[in-house]
Amino acid sequence: MSIIADDNDFKAEKNIKSDMVKPESIEFDRNFENTIRPKSFESYIGQTALKETLKISVEAAKKRSQPLDHLLFYGPPGLGKTTLAGVIAEQMGVDIKITSAPALERPRDIIGILMSLKGGEILFIDEIHRLNKIAEEILYPAMEDFYLDMTTGKSQTVKTLRIPLPKFTLIGATTKAGALSGPLRDRFGIIHRLEFYGADELAQVVKRTAGILNIEITDEAANRIAKRSRGTPRIANRLVKRVSDYALVKYDGKITKDIADEALDILKIDNWGLDNTDRSLLKLIIEKYDGGPVGIETIAAALGEDARTIEDVCEPYLLQAGLLQRTPRGRKVSPAGYKHLGFKVQNLQQSLFE
Numbered sequence: 001m002s003i004i005a006d007d008n009d010f011k012a013e014k015n016i017k018s019d020m021v022k023p024e025s026i027e028f029d030r031n032f033e034n035t036i037r038p039k040s041f042e043s044y045i046g047q048t049a050l051k052e053t054l055k056i057s058v059e060a061a062k063k064r065s066q067p068l069d070h071l072l073f074y075g076p077p078g079l080g081k082t083t084l085a086g087v088i089a090e091q092m093g094v095d096i097k098i099t100s101a102p103a104l105e106r107p108r109d110i111i112g113i114l115m116s117l118k119g120g121e122i123l124f125i126d127e128i129h130r131l132n133k134i135a136e137e138i139l140y141p142a143m144e145d146f147y148l149d150m151t152t153g154k155s156q157t158v159k160t161l162r163i164p165l166p167k168f169t170l171i172g173a174t175t176k177a178g179a180l181s182g183p184l185r186d187r188f189g190i191i192h193r194l195e196f197y198g199a200d201e202l203a204q205v206v207k208r209t210a211g212i213l214n215i216e217i218t219d220e221a222a223n224r225i226a227k228r229s230r231g232t233p234r235i236a237n238r239l240v241k242r243v244s245d246y247a248l249v250k251y252d253g254k255i256t257k258d259i260a261d262e263a264l265d266i267l268k269i270d271n272w273g274l275d276n277t278d279r280s281l282l283k284l285i286i287e288k289y290d291g292g293p294v295g296i297e298t299i300a301a302a303l304g305e306d307a308r309t310i311e312d313v314c315e316p317y318l319l320q321a322g323l324l325q326r327t328p329r330g331r332k333v334s335p336a337g338y339k340h341l342g343f344k345v346q347n348l349q350q351s352l353f354e
């Protein structure tokens, strides 16, 4: 697997969890994630229905000796879009080149990558909804008919050069399928959503990672970490590492239920998996905006965070957990959100009619 540019899986996390993930730990995280990344469908836990359809697509492509159709994965960050692309490459027996839309700013960036591809290879573009118009237009004929249209010369002497490309597979990943332009979305043969993981699946991820890293952990402790991982394997994996550090420094290294609870409390991760940023967001809406509705830009400015990062990283889980609600007039804390933070539900009556 070659990483051409930033693997932006790490970027969104870097922005929002600025108090948790320091810049110097990004490189470490990348190595850590690569060590534990599953390479086969069998070792990839969860996303069962998606895996079944992907297995069929991979087998069919192999039987036809054709590259796989272009694929689009969407869903919240940390659910394994890059990992799944790596599994597909491994199962197809081809190389994967990984980049992200913000790294493809100039036409020559995308042209360079496309021209470097060999037959059957996979190009993975993360945050594909952030591709600029020019890059998108270069991609259209490349995706559809495997050629590049290049222009040379100026005004009257302008010539179009058609350069053939080897057949390749584009795998796009996005946290925002709705932000993708229609023409780009239409060029993907296969579109799949990744779902949040259940606690049982996350406990399996925790145990698998602990096994790879030679960390001793009880089933109960794995369940505890899983429950506080916001349905997200990337978070589960990071918590295993942090809790293991704690167990090693304070105890004998083995992670038991009590040690897991103690470490997670110190990390200020509550029993719903919320961290300081999540709680500040809910608290702000309750205390300053009477529970909402309030616009995302206002929330972001008050928290000193980037609105897009809040939308992409923080919100999806709060929405799915039913702690936050999205209304046409902005975000509102749900009665469950009030309860979780220990506030009395004041405007329940009002919220029923909004």
Ligand code: ADE
Residues within 6 Å of the ligand: 036, 037, 038, 043, 044, 045, 046, 079, 080, 083, 205, 208, 233, 234, 237
């Ligand atoms: N690490 C991150 N995601 C994973 C998954 N889905 N299965 C196993 N290990 C993982």
